[in-house]
Amino acid sequence: MALYFIKSPLLGQAKHGFFTRIGGVSQGQFAELNCGFGSSENKVFIRQNRALIAQDIGVKDEHLLTVKQVHSSNVITIENIADFEASSEADAMVTNQSGIALAVLTADCAPVLFHDLATGIIGAAHAGWRGAICGVLEATIAAMCDLGAQRGQIMAAVGPCISQKNYEVGQEFLEEFLDENTSYSRFFINAPQEKYLFDLPGFALHRLRQARIAGAEWCGQCTYANPEMFFSYRYSQHNSLPNYGRMLSVITN
Numbered sequence: 001m002a003l004y005f006i007k008s009p010l011l012g013q014a015k016h017g018f019f020t021r022i023g024g025v026s027q028g029q030f031a032e033l034n035c036g037f038g039s040s041e042n043k044v045f046i047r048q049n050r051a052l053i054a055q056d057i058g059v060k061d062e063h064l065l066t067v068k069q070v071h072s073s074n075v076i077t078i079e080n081i082a083d084f085e086a087s088s089e090a091d092a093m094v095t096n097q098s099g100i101a102l103a104v105l106t107a108d109c110a111p112v113l114f115h116d117l118a119t120g121i122i123g124a125a126h127a128g129w130r131g132a133i134c135g136v137l138e139a140t141i142a143a144m145c146d147l148g149a150q151r152g153q154i155m156a157a158v159g160p161c162i163s164q165k166n167y168e169v170g171q172e173f174l175e176e177f178l179d180e181n182t183s184y185s186r187f188f189i190n191a192p193q194e195k196y197l198f199d200l201p202g203f204a205l206h207r208l209r210q211a212r213i214a215g216a217e218w219c220g221q222c223t224y225a226n227p228e229m230f231f232s233y234r235y236s237q238h239n240s241l242p243n244y245g246r247m248l249s250v251i252t253n
Helices: 043-057 129-134 136-146 171-180 182-187 200-210 233-238
Strands: 015-019 075-078 092-095 101-106 110-116 122-127 154-158 188-191 195-198 215-218 247-252
Touching: 015 043, 015 110, 043 101, 043 247, 075 136, 092 101, 092 136, 101 110, 101 122, 110 136, 110 200, 110 247, 122 129, 122 136, 122 247, 129 136, 129 171, 129 200, 136 154, 136 200, 154 200, 171 182, 171 195, 182 188, 182 200, 200 215
Parallel strands: 075 092, 154 215
Antiparallel strands: 015 247, 092 122, 101 247, 110 122, 110 154, 188 195
């Protein structure tokens, strides 16, 4: 089956895709396009899936880059691919080099792809709630600007992630946001049993717009609500699945 991915018109001519779980060689609970080495699937299948995406996006297998994601604000700038280390702990990458595909893994967190439409400088960020509140999106934009991008030329697209109606959190979670900024209460609504529902894509868009870039949008797709199309950590937990796959979101210039 052909790979299926979602694109954003905001990203212009940059080749990109928020790849779903459709297509690939994985079987069973990981069917079909699992790209996460953090899962328990046979690594041979994961490498094959990544190679399929590299071919689809038009880069060499070894030029499809991911890092060890740790829910941080760390950004890696790639000016020479020979210096890149996949074991680096970070949650975003930027580059001004052609032939390099920046990729992030998600299964409910928000993947965010960036493109400076004038210079071709690109970025990719993994924005879970912790990375988002710690500033990973702003750090990615700053790193792009250090390479020569301009805020007024940068577009950002937020890919499939868990939506507010499916993201239940507790009091401690809410208080962490309120401690940062009391106005963040608007990203929460009440849920039963003293719980709340958190708007991750809305929060990511807020942070992007506060960073004064040219534009930002969410694709509107919830990972939890569509398990046939997306991998979801929360869906796997709520349905007692032993493990879960990860999706890859990719951009190259």
